[in-house]
Amino acid sequence: MKLLYFLHNNETTLGVATPEGVIALPEYGQKPLTNSSLTAIANTVAQYKGEKLDESKLNIQSCTPNPSKIICIGLNYRKHAVESNMAIPTIPVVFTKYSNTLIPYGANISLGPVGEQFDYEVELGVVIGEKCKNVTKQNALKYVLGYCTANDMSCRDLQFRSSQWLMGKSLDTFLPLGKYVVTGDEVGDPQNLQLKCIYNGEERQNSNTSDMIFTIAEIIEDLSKHMTLEPGDLILTGTPAGVIFGLPVKNWMKPGDVVTVEIEKLGSTTNNVVA
Numbered sequence: 001m002k003l004l005y006f007l008h009n010n011e012t013t014l015g016v017a018t019p020e021g022v023i024a025l026p027e028y029g030q031k032p033l034t035n036s037s038l039t040a041i042a043n044t045v046a047q048y049k050g051e052k053l054d055e056s057k058l059n060i061q062s063c064t065p066n067p068s069k070i071i072c073i074g075l076n077y078r079k080h081a082v083e084s085n086m087a088i089p090t091i092p093v094v095f096t097k098y099s100n101t102l103i104p105y106g107a108n109i110s111l112g113p114v115g116e117q118f119d120y121e122v123e124l125g126v127v128i129g130e131k132c133k134n135v136t137k138q139n140a141l142k143y144v145l146g147y148c149t150a151n152d153m154s155c156r157d158l159q160f161r162s163s164q165w166l167m168g169k170s171l172d173t174f175l176p177l178g179k180y181v182v183t184g185d186e187v188g189d190p191q192n193l194q195l196k197c198i199y200n201g202e203e204r205q206n207s208n209t210s211d212m213i214f215t216i217a218e219i220i221e222d223l224s225k226h227m228t229l230e231p232g233d234l235i236l237t238g239t240p241a242g243v244i245f246g247l248p249v250k251n252w253m254k255p256g257d258v259v260t261v262e263i264e265k266l267g268s269t270t271n272n273v274v275a
Contacts, residue, residue, distance in 0.1 A: 001016050001017075001038070001041065001042065001045070001182075001183045001186065002016065002017040002180040002181075002182050002183075002186070003015070003016060003017075003033070003063070003146065003180060003181045003183070004016075004017055004022070004058075004060055004063055004105075004179055004180050004181075005060070005061045005062065005063060005065050006022070006059055006060045006061060007058075007059040007061060008024055008026065008058075011026065011029065012029055012061060012065055013025065013026045013028075013029065014026070014028035014029065014033070015053070015058070016041065016045050017055060017180060018045070018052065020052050021051075021052025021053050021054060021055065022052060022053040022054075022055050022058060023044075023045055023048050023050075023052055023053075024053060025041065025044065028041075032066070032067075032068075032230070032231040032232030033129065033145055033231060033232070034129050034130055034145070034231045035129035035130050035142075035143075035145060036130075038129070038145070059104070060104060060105040060106070060179055061104045061105065062102040062103065062104060062105065062177055063105070063148050063177050063178060063179060063180055063181045064102070064125070064127055064148065064177065064181065064232065064234045065102075066099065066232065067099065067127075067232045067233055067234040068230050068232060068233055069096070069227075069229075069230070069233045069234070070096060070097040070098060070099065070101070070175070070233075070234045070236070071094060071096060071223060071233065071234070071235045071236070072094070072095050072096060072097055072152060072169065072235075072236040073092050073093060073094060073214065073219055073235070073236065073237050073238045074089075074093035074094070074095060074165065074238065075088075075089050075213075075238065076089070076092070076093075076212050076213050076214055076219075076237055076238025076239075077207065077211050077212060077213065077238055077239065077240040077241065078211065078213055079211070079240065080238070080239055080240055080241045080242075080243065080246065082241075083241050083242075083245075083246025084243075084245060084246055088213065089213060089214075091222070092214050092218075092219055092222050092223075094223070095164075095165045095166060095169060096166065096169075096170070097152070097169050097170050097174065097175055097236070098170050100170065100172050101153075101169075101170055101171070101172065101173065101174040101175035102175050102177070103173050103175070103176055103271075105176075105177070105178070105179050105269060106269060106270065106271065107173070107176070107271065108173070108271060108273070108274045109151075109153060109173050109174070109176060109259070109271045109272070109273050109274070110172060110173045110274055110275070111253070111254075111255065111273060111274070111275060112171055112172060112173075114155075114158065114171075115155035115157055115158045115171070116155075116157055116252065117155060117156035117157040117158075117244075117245075117250070117252045118153070118154070118155050118156075118252050118253035118254070118273075119153070119155070119156055119243050119244045119245050119252065119253060120153060120197055120199060120204070120205075120243065120244070120253065120259045120261070121151060121152040121153070121154060121197075121239035121243055122149070122150075122151060122195050122196060122197040122205050122239055122240070122261035122262070122263070123150045123151070123195075123236045123237060123238060123239050123261075124147060124148075124149075124150070124190065124193060124195060124209055124216075124236075124237045124263055124266075125147060125148040125149065125150040125177065125178075125234055125235065125236055125237070126144055126147055126190070126216055126219075126220075126234070126235040126236075126237060127144070127145045127146050127147070127148065127181050127232065127233070127234055127235075128143055128144065128145060128220075128229045128230065128231055128232065128233040128234075128235070129143060129144055129145025129146070129231055130142070130143045130145075130231060131228060131229065131230055131231065132220070132224050132228070132229045133224050133228045133229070134224055134225060135220060135224045136221055137215070137217040137218050137220070137221040138217070140216070140217040140218075140220035140221050140224075141184065141190070141216065141217055141220075143220065143229065144184050144190075144216070144220075145181065145183065145184070145231070146181040146182050146183040146184055146187070147181065147182055147184070147187050147190055147193075147266055148177050148178050148180065148181045148182070148266060149177065149178030149195075149261055149262060149263045149266045149267055149268060149269060150175065150176070150177050150178070150236055150261070151175070151176045151177075151197075151259065151261040151269065151271070152169070152174075152175065152236050152239060153169075153171070153173075153174035153175065153176070154168055154169055154174075154243075154245075155167075155168040155169075155171060155174075156168060156244075156245050156252075158171075176261075176269050176271045177269060178261075178262075178263070178266055178267045178268060178269045179267055179269065180266065180267055182265060182266050182267075186265065187265055187266070188265075190209060190216050191209050191210050191212065191215055191216065192208065192209065192210050193208065193209045193263055193264045193266070194206070194207075194208050194263070194264040195207060195208070195209065195240065195261070195262070195263045195264070196261070196263075197242065197259065197260070197261050197262075198259070198260040198261075198262075199253075199257065199258075199259050199260075200257055200258055201258075204242045204243075204244075205239070205240050205241065205242035205243070206240075206242070207240030207241065207242075209237075211240060212237065212238060213238075216235075216237060219235060219237060220235070223235070253273055254273065255273055255274050255275040256272075256273065257272075257273040258270065258271070258272055258273070259271055259273065
């Protein structure tokens, strides 16, 4: 299924996108979905006889409206680590973003009054669907609700002003997401998805999730050793080579730019950059 959230009668509502239109499921609202609730949703969709909404007319919000945690994995593609002039990680590099970074689908990215070295990062997002702790990589994907497209916007001068990356990653509007969370049954193997970034009409990133250093299953195994993952938690799994930070000439993002990130089977988001 393709799941999305939109404003309906001034309330955030879950929707299921179908070829004929969107089925509104207001009873779910902003409550985190679980893998168990997917079964009930699928049954509702199969039996649905009511009105289906025109997706193009909906006020679509973030596809993960209220995650309790946004956990990011850094340097998880070998070529990106090399272009960043950093060592290849031997354990996952973990940092966080917060919900202030989330924006409605297609909304503007605001660069804000601080920082100068603004950069894009296409990433595969993983949404957790069941509470998990101390899971093994062999079972880890059973705890995944679905996947989404993400742009882990970064401000490099703030990112590296100290040993902690937080300030360069958690500026307001710095996490545009794709329109949908696509459930795992539709995605299939998450380690074989093509992902791209197009910046001002030029393809900058083009890679495949098969190039990850740590697989999604390995990431979930490692994280769940240290913290309990909850339904709705969002994990960003790293970006491939092609970011501005890795280029010989670094023309940083600026107001007026347009950036698109897209992932096979998951869709894309295009966002304008403003001051």
